[in-house]
Amino acid sequence: MKKITIRPEIIGIFLIVLVVGTGYSKVCAEQQEQVIKMTAKKFEYSPKEITLKKGVPVVLEITALDRLHGFFCPDLQIHADLLQGKVTRIRVVPVKTGVFAFHCDIVCGDGHEDMVGTITVKE
Amino acid sequence: MNEMDRRDFLKLAGMGGVVFFSGLGTLVDAIGKSAAADDFFFVQLSDTHWGFEGAQLNPDAKGTLQKAVAAVNSLTNQPDFIVFTGDLTHTTDDPQERRKRLREFKDIISQLKVKNIRLIPGEHDASLDNGAAYKEFFGETHYTFNHKGVHFITIDNVSDPRGSVGEAQLVWLGDTLKKIDKNAQIVVLTHRPLFDLYPQWDWATRDGDKVVTLLMPFKHVTVFYGHIHQEHNHFTGHIPHHAAKSSIYPLPAPGSVAKRAPIPWDPTAPYKGLGFREIDTRPKQNDCVLTEYPVTKV
Ligand SMILES: [Cu+2]
Numbered sequence: 003m004k005k006i007t008i009r010p011e012i013i014g015i016f017l018i019v020l021v022v023g024t025g026y027s028k029v030c031a032e033q034q035e036q037v038i039k040m041t042a043k044k045f046e047y048s049p050k051e052i053t054l055k056k057g058v059p060v061v062l063e064i065t066a067l068d069r070l071h072g073f074f075c076p077d078l079q080i081h082a083d084l085l086q087g088k089v090t091r092i093r094v095v096p097v098k099t100g101v102f103a104f105h106c107d108i109v110c111g112d113g114h115e116d117m118v119g120t121i122t123v124k125e
Numbered sequence: 126m127n128e129m130d131r132r133d134f135l136k137l138a139g140m141g142g143v144v145f146f147s148g149l150g151t152l153v154d155a156i157g158k159s160a161a162a163d164d165f166f167f168v169q170l171s172d173t174h175w176g177f178e179g180a181q182l183n184p185d186a187k188g189t190l191q192k193a194v195a196a197v198n199s200l201t202n203q204p205d206f207i208v209f210t211g212d213l214t215h216t217t218d219d220p221q222e223r224r225k226r227l228r229e230f231k232d233i234i235s236q237l238k239v240k241n242i243r244l245i246p247g248e249h250d251a252s253l254d255n256g257a258a259y260k261e262f263f264g265e266t267h268y269t270f271n272h273k274g275v276h277f278i279t280i281d282n283v284s285d286p287r288g289s290v291g292e293a294q295l296v297w298l299g300d301t302l303k304k305i306d307k308n309a310q311i312v313v314l315t316h317r318p319l320f321d322l323y324p325q326w327d328w329a330t331r332d333g334d335k336v337v338t339l340l341m342p343f344k345h346v347t348v349f350y351g352h353i354h355q356e357h358n359h360f361t362g363h364i365p366h367h368a369a370k371s372s373i374y375p376l377p378a379p380g381s382v383a384k385r386a387p388i389p390w391d392p393t394a395p396y397k398g399l400g401f402r403e404i405d406t407r408p409k410q411n412d413c414v415l416t417e418y419p420v421t422k423v
């Protein structure tokens with residue numbers, strides 16, 4: 003039988019990496035941008051109206067609940083395919099103020115054309 | 126197209142009569158329309174949305190397609206062929222109902238006097254099953270045909286629910302175009318605009334720019350499409366793109382209102398905004414002459 007030897011110094015290094023790793027992600031989380039959780043399903047987004055601040059980065063976390071949907075906001079150049087059951091993360095840094103429409107751009111059924119929402123960007 | 130051309134063009138288009146477009150992207154004087162020996166006519170219908178229901182938008186939804194068929198049949202000069210640029214049927218989530226609508230559509234258009242009919246799907250027909258039901262009734266969704274020396278190419282930008290043409294079809298298009306002379310007259314038929322008309326309302330094709338790039342080396346290309354339920358004329362470089370009216374309900378001009386909601390039926394002007402067009406193809410001049418007709422006989 004082959005003997006597996008574990009050298010203690012390697013475990014040491016491994017542990018250091020783990021600790022440093024955790025510390026690092028903690029720092030990151032503190033600096034992390036605001037997360038806006040959204041869902042997409044036939045034929046609506048929830049929430050369908052979101053308000054952002056100009057220049058302040060946010061992360062949209064959108065879950066497509068029932069099938070493939072799209073998320074397209076041409077004015078803010080946000081475009082993503084939302085795969086069913088997956089969380090799609092989109093980082094957004096709004097560069098201008100205004101009210102911008104978004105819509106589902108992947109035909110998803112009778113009612114697809116009503117699957118819309120707005121992003122309001124304030125100063 | 127320079128500003129001067131554009132203004133002249135808008136003036137012409139506003140007259141609502143015959144508009145001449147040369148294959149070089151310049152406008153030709155509308156006076157002196159004459160039929161040379163090689164000229165031929167075809168008719169474009171679009172967005173018939175068979176199966177649609179909604180009294181505020183069209184209380185005659187079950188009778189408008191038949192009226193359009195009668196109107197085409199009443200043309201004194203019968204066209205060589207007729208094209209329908211998609212959204213033949215209104216979308217439904219039920220695959221059986223989709224087939225029923227396609228079957229009924231096929232029955233109704235069989236009343237057209239002209240039997241040479243070319244169809245392509247719209248997203249309402251094809252996007253929910255990648256064109257499966259459509260193909261059962263009408264065959265391929267992208268193909269070519271020649272008519273009196275003019276090359277017709279149909280492009281499917283709807284079977285992919287994302288509204289894209291896709292790599293495979295782009296390769297096919299590239300191969301098809303390789304066999305065509307750069308000076309030949311080409312007519313492209315498609316459903317969605319191949320350029321970014323108004324992406325906020327999904328009036329675009331994701332990879333439409335790739336199609337336009339492939340077409341650019343050809344001197345005489347004209348694109349006819351549907352999807353936006355109104356007459357619209359636009360140039361990408363020298364290539365004109367003409368959207369056709371619907372025969373079910375009109376949609377507002379791109380970006381003119383906040384929501385892309387259909388324009389309600391006007392009881393004082395029934396069938397307003399609905400129609401079809403006749404295209405006089407003039408191989409000698411390498412151009413097309415467009416005439417717009419209402420959906421009901423005048
Ligand atoms: Cu359409």
Ligand SMILES: [Fe+2]
Pocket residue numbers: 172174212247249352353354
């Ligand atoms: Fe349509």
